[in-house]
Amino acid sequence: MPRALITGVTGQDGAYLAQLLLEKGYEVIGVMRRSASSDIIGERLRWLGILNEVALVEGNLVDLSSLIRLMQEHRPDEVYNLAAQSFVATSWRQPLLTGTVTGLGAANVLEAVRIARPEARFYQASSSEMFGKIQEPQQTERTPFYPRSPYAIAKLYAHWMTVNYRESFGLHASSGILFNHESPLRGIEFVTRKVTDGVARIKLGLAKELQLGNLDAKRDWGHARDYVRAMWLMLQQEHPGDYVVASGRSVSIREMVHMAFAHAGLNADDYIRVDPKLIRPAEVDVLLGDASKARQKLGWEPTISLEEMMAEMVDADLARHRAKMSAG
Ligand code: NDP
Ligand code: GDR
Numbered sequence: 001m002p003r004a005l006i007t008g009v010t011g012q013d014g015a016y017l018a019q020l021l022l023e024k025g026y027e028v029i030g031v032m033r034r035s036a037s038s039d040i041i042g043e044r045l046r047w048l049g050i051l052n053e054v055a056l057v058e059g060n061l062v063d064l065s066s067l068i069r070l071m072q073e074h075r076p077d078e079v080y081n082l083a084a085q086s087f088v089a090t091s092w093r094q095p096l097l098t099g100t101v102t103g104l105g106a107a108n109v110l111e112a113v114r115i116a117r118p119e120a121r122f123y124q125a126s127s128s129e130m131f132g133k134i135q136e137p138q139q140t141e142r143t144p145f146y147p148r149s150p151y152a153i154a155k156l157y158a159h160w161m162t163v164n165y166r167e168s169f170g171l172h173a174s175s176g177i178l179f180n181h182e183s184p185l186r187g188i189e190f191v192t193r194k195v196t197d198g199v200a201r202i203k204l205g206l207a208k209e210l211q212l213g214n215l216d217a218k219r220d221w222g223h224a225r226d227y228v229r230a231m232w233l234m235l236q237q238e239h240p241g242d243y244v245v246a247s248g249r250s251v252s253i254r255e256m257v258h259m260a261f262a263h264a265g266l267n268a269d270d271y272i273r274v275d276p277k278l279i280r281p282a283e284v285d286v287l288l289g290d291a292s293k294a295r296q297k298l299g300w301e302p303t304i305s306l307e308e309m310m311a312e313m314v315d316a317d318l319a320r321h322r323a324k325m326s327a328g
Contacts, residue, residue, distance in 0.1 A: 008082030015044035061105030067112035091151035106158030184316035200317035213278030223304035246289020
């Protein structure tokens with residue numbers, strides 16, 4: 001039975017990746033940081049019905065010794081580093097924490113692999129945010145980076161450390177440059193989920209309006225379920241590498257918002273208010289990925305459209321709020 005270790009298992013991607021690997025017959029070790037709320041922290045795994053199937057172990061990206069011990073104890077065949085301070089807006093308010101966890105934390109995982117489990121295959125969760133102020137209209141693995149936030153800068157460090165450990169030490173280390181991907185398990189602060197939660201509240205009479213920031217930014221969105229499959233495919237290749245994973249379609253926040261409200265039979269313009277406090281100090285105006293390499297080498301294709309995903313997310317948030325209301 002192959003054994004995978006996932007950092008960030010309690011996050012959106014960690015939950016879907018754990019589910020995929022369990023379906024494929026893996027033993028899944030999920031690294032969880034100690035928290036005072038450990039009873040609710042496995043909520044996403046519970047939502048997918050796999051909380052009891054994942055072996056949850058304690059570790060923290062900023063504690064190298066904990067990571068080394070995990071590698072020694074569990075001897076994983078595959079290591080997926082998904083843990084991060086992943087919210088871009090927070091990275092200006094907590095730049096040093098973001099650098100420590102998202103940047104140096106990845107180096108800690110690489111070090112733990114190099115020291116204690118060099119035969120393991122390693123995946124780093126890189127990000128389209130690294131393209132930032134885009135240098136080419138459609139971004140590939142060869143497009144130069146121009147990060148625009150402390151988060152993106154920390155990810156860039158982690159990305160190049162992954163490349164460097166591959167080239168320096170011969171680790172089977174791959175980096176997925178994933179464009180935005182969402183799902184009903186997306187954190188509530190990210191724009192798609194904030195919108196679908198807002199739509200559900202408004203529809204059910206729990207809220208009257210929704211405050212958003214920059215509606216003109218454009219993103220290339222996909223579904224997390226599709227994107228975690230690309231992560232797994234990267235580690236099944238004979239040779240490690242870097243891959244852009246994207247849908248190849250760029251849509252404005254405004255258009256996405258209209259899609260979500262329309263699914264609930266509402267007109268977004270009646271409910272959206274722009275709050276200048278939500279405008280970021282520096283913005284990534286537009287992203288559009290070219291996943292040709294992933295299609296050709298991994299045989300990867302996205303299967304869920306933005307429209308289908310927004311409908312799934314609105315329906316899930318309506319169901320959540322209805323359940324809360326009927327529970328009193
Ligand atoms: P989430 O924010 O949902 O999950 C982040 C995970 O990291 C959580 O499990 C969190 O634990 C964990 N974590 C945070 N700090 C630490 C720490 N110090 N030690 C151990 N674990 C920690 O992110 P996503 O699932 O959306 O994304 C997964 C990864 O992919 C992230 O690295 C993200 O930056 C990257 N990425 C995401 C994209 C997307 O569109 N979703 C696109 C490109 C890259 P806890 O539950 O305790 O907070
Ligand atoms: P992003 O995702 O920054 O692209 O990072 P997010 O959903 O936070 O923002 C997308 C765009 O929407 C605009 N926006 C708002 N964003 C939020 N969160 N809240 C609002 O009210 C709002 N109004 C407008 C933003 O300005 C931005 O342009 C995500 C994260 O998952 C990263 O970890 C990951 O690396 C990248 O995607 C790819």
